[in-house]
Amino acid sequence: MGTLPLTAKHAETATKQNLAKRDAQSMGRRRRHGGLTNEAYSALRELIFSGQLLPSDRLVETDLADRLNVSRTPVREALQKLCSEGLVVEAPKKGYVVAALSPEYVLDHYAVREVLEGLAARLAASTSSEMEVVQLGALLDAMERANKGNRIDELAQHNANFYLLIAKASRNVVLVDLLTLLQDRLRMLRDFNLRVTGRRTEALKDQRRLVNAITARDPDKSERLAKSLVANARQARLAALRKGR
Secondary structure: OOOOOOHHHHHHHHHHHHHHHHHHHHHHHHHHHHHHHHHHHHHHHHHHHOOOOOOOOEEEHHHHHHOOOOOOHHHHHHHHHHHHHEEEEOOOOEEEEEEEOOOHHHHHHHHHHHHHHHHHHHHOOOOOOOOHHHHHHHHHHHHHHHOOOHHHHHHHHHHHHHHHHHHHHOHHHHHHHHHHHHHHHHHHHHHHHHHHHHHHHHHHHHHHHHHHHHHHHOOHHHHHHHHHHHHHHHHHHHHHHHHHO
């Protein structure tokens, strides 16, 4: 009593197996869909950051889906995510467009970056290891070589690594996370500034002074120089915006 006939047991087992299979397939579809959305999101961000999609460019879902070789749904969801980050906006009668760089965008982001970079440099002057100080010098040497060779993409990557290393040398994980996020959002502005020859030459001189201050374990000077670098970059970008660039 209480024992199901063999056929009933088989039926119950088969039902459970079918339900499990259906759940697994559904989960697999959700994961694939989420993966495609993330891929589309990453690809679109790169197109914006690299300048292949310019401010005010219209973003047509069907065109982007063809370009990325995905369906429209992941593209639509990626655009919504980019819209929430401020990189894309919805324009009347146009749909989604790449956000224009406004003076407010520059001021807001650089105001935060100035404080955080200053704090990172101040902490790094006290907490960085000898190896990290050597690595900062090596990165700066590489940046100067890239600058002389006018290799902008290489210079931009070294520049990003330079500031990330200072952040890591601060030994403050929250600061590292915030600066990594901010650096990503400011990539369009950073790459533009590095294309101005006179501007990047002066910045490299100031970065050399910053490395020297960190090496000398001078927190006050390190913070002041780091903030000055950010302030100069902000002014260069604002000046370009006023000229319509």
